[in-house]
Amino acid sequence: MEEGTSKSPTHCCDTGPPHEDAEGHWDAHQWDTREDCEVRQILDRVADKWSLLVIALLERRRLRFTELRREIDGVSQRMLTVTLRQLERDGLVRRTVYPVVPPRVDYELTPLGSTLHETIQALVTWTEAHQNEIAAARAAYDAAQAAPAP
Amino acid sequence: MEEGTSKSPTHCCDTGPPHEDAEGHWDAHQWDTREDCEVRQILDRVADKWSLLVIALLERRRLRFTELRREIDGVSQRMLTVTLRQLERDGLVRRTVYPVVPPRVDYELTPLGSTLHETIQALVTWTEAHQNEIAAARAAYDAAQAAPAP
DNA sequence: CTGGATCCGACATGATACTG
DNA sequence: CAGTATCATGTCGGATCCAG
Numbered sequence A, B: 001m002e003e004g005t006s007k008s009p010t011h012c013c014d015t016g017p018p019h020e021d022a023e024g025h026w027d028a029h030q031w032d033t034r035e036d037c038e039v040r041q042i043l044d045r046v047a048d049k050w051s052l053l054v055i056a057l058l059e060r061r062r063l064r065f066t067e068l069r070r071e072i073d074g075v076s077q078r079m080l081t082v083t084l085r086q087l088e089r090d091g092l093v094r095r096t097v098y099p100v101v102p103p104r105v106d107y108e109l110t111p112l113g114s115t116l117h118e119t120i121q122a123l124v125t126w127t128e129a130h131q132n133e134i135a136a137a138r139a140a141y142d143a144a145q146a147a148p149a150p
Numbered sequence C: 001c002t003g004g005a006t007c008c009g010a011c012a013t014g015a016t017a018c019t020g
Numbered sequence D: 001c002a003g004t005a006t007c008a009t010g011t012c013g014g015a016t017c018c019a020g
Helices: A038-047 A051-060 A065-072 A077-089 A109-144 B038-047 B051-060 B066-073 B078-088 B109-148
Strands: A092-098 A104-109 B093-098 B104-109
Touching: A038 A051, A038 A109, A038 B038, A038 B051, A038 B109, A051 A065, A051 A077, A051 A092, A051 A104, A051 A109, A051 B038, A065 A077, A065 A104, A077 A092, A077 B109, A104 A109, A104 B038, A109 B038, A109 B078, A109 B109, B038 B051, B038 B109, B051 B066, B051 B078, B051 B093, B051 B104, B051 B109, B066 B078, B066 B104, B078 B093
Parallel strands: none
Antiparallel strands: A092 A104, B093 B104
């Protein structure tokens, strides 16, 4: 193994119980600082270059390795393998191997993976709804950078 | 500048209108493959090591540079600056400079940034709700790896 | 105090070749 | 077909030094 086990050295609690500290900072839904535990991991998984694509494609129907490879296009077989392994390990994707002569492996979303897909939809929707604002903000920012003192 | 402008060479459409292609794959909310455009960018922004923290902290109240630096703890001033610049460029954070002798700069979430924070909450909630399942899946996977053929 | 500029190491990703 | 192993490389992030 080479990656996917412990990625960046994010000082993480991981196994510790997710309750608050001595100062009583968060009470209800304050993930503010403890996000570098579980949330960060999931976010890293979701955010990496290919996971999102894979999840989206598998949401529609189960696919074989090569099918995914073809559909995603820019991906190397290496990264596709790594990505699928990570998703499988997290219980988001199920891998089925058929003991046939030309090896056949199917991948499909688990129920857990489906719920994640739905959740991510919220972010997608937000992005679609605000991409114009973002683009405008960027344009304004870049323009301000180009002409600081006229 | 060194980073933050064009990150990975994600073959992106970016400026193209977000409608479907000739094959008519997606009709309604099918971000399946076109996510490598706007969604990818936002996701990268949200997912990078510090943006999430900054957004979460600024959601509570406006903060100065050093305050953020202290609260986040592990961050280098370099990455904090870079992160804040990116968020500012995207219109998620507003930067206010006070022309005083010891420079004072305040950062606060824009309304757009607030809505993003809310959206991300969904992902946080999902993670909190399913982290046990994920942990279990990982344990099962790792166990299966340790004993493949007994 | 805020933050720009440089150097540099670590890691993730891609390309390629090999295997069952 | 579905990977694994190895090597090359680009980018990110941290440490430092310097400046307004």
